[in-house]
Amino acid sequence: MNKKLRGNLMLLLTALIWGSSFVAQRAGMEYIGPFTFNGIRSIIGGLVLIPVILLLSKADASGSENAEAELFTEEKKAGQKTLLLGGISCGVILFIASSLQQIGLVYTTAGKAGFITALYIVIVPILGVSIGKKVRPIVWLCVALSVVGLYLLCMDGRFSFSKGDFLILLCAFAFSVHILVIDHFSPKTDGVKMSCIQFFVCGAISLLPMAVFETPSWSAILDCWFPILYAGAISCGVAYTLQIVAQKDTDPTIASLLLSLESVLAAISGVVLLHEQMAPRELLGCVIMFAAIIIAQLPSREERLAAKNYE
Secondary structure, eight states: OHHHHHHHHHHHHHHHHHHHHHHHHHHHTTTSOHHHHHHHHHHHHHHHHHHHHHHHHHHHHTTOGGGHHHHSSHHHHHHHHHHHHHHHHHHHHHHHHHHHHHHHHHHSOHHHHHHHHTTHHHHHHHHHHHTTOOOOHHHHHHHHHHHHHHHHHHOOSOOOOOHHHHHHHHHHHHHHHHHHHHHHHGGGSOHHHHHHHHHHHHHHHHHHHHHHHOOOOHHHHHHTHHHHHIIIIIIIIIIIHHHHHHTTSSOHHHHHHHHTHHHHHHHHHHHHHHOOOOOHHHHHHHHHHHHHHHHHHSOOHHHHHHHHHHO
16 A cells, blocks of 8 residues: 555656656747757757666665576566666557647647647546456546546637547557556566666657758757756656556556646646636535545545455
């Protein structure tokens, strides 16, 4: 239960960072193209994690010198293959998802983008069931409540489907697959190392379409250095790593619900930091979403019985 609580808190922090970084993404697009922005920020995210990995590796190595000869086993080689496969898979999917999101933002509003992106709270459990994962009935109710809350928070009652909306919907599918891939690999390998690999893979792939479709200049990149640095170091380096580490102990559907609070926390950040005002409809949406998250965290009957027997 302590691991589950820790994982949920880490995902909540991830949602908070992503909610605040949405402004940085919009600001960066005023200077450079989507592939340039994603490529640079992903590479920054990978670079930020290198010293962290070195420090963790040094700590793990202390006191284990006598076991050095046993480290190079078939089991470790298999673990390295799993790490590499997980990092590359996450990196490719992250490139697809983030690119679709950045391009889609050019053609649609922030509110609609936030609503459609967060539809992964519906897509994740549906995809999960299709691959054999079980979802409690109460969680389905929470998913439905979250969709209602998101609609009240992000939409103004008028809904039309544009080119940008379609790209954001594809982005939501990609992020759903990303969550499920992390759920598969994170318990099997080092989360920080896998996160570092995914960023370098995503960054390297982004540079290819950047060279073909965009003509970035150093002056334009330097003009938006803060949005890129924030999105790279904090949104990528910190938040995506927290997601990978946290999902070791969290169900993917619950993870998608927690991460969907990105939209709520983005709205709250706007009120606190930018002195924006929220309509009663938006406040109601926030309340409904928070209620859905709390209900989803309630232990099941089996978990309550297990805790009682443990006592």
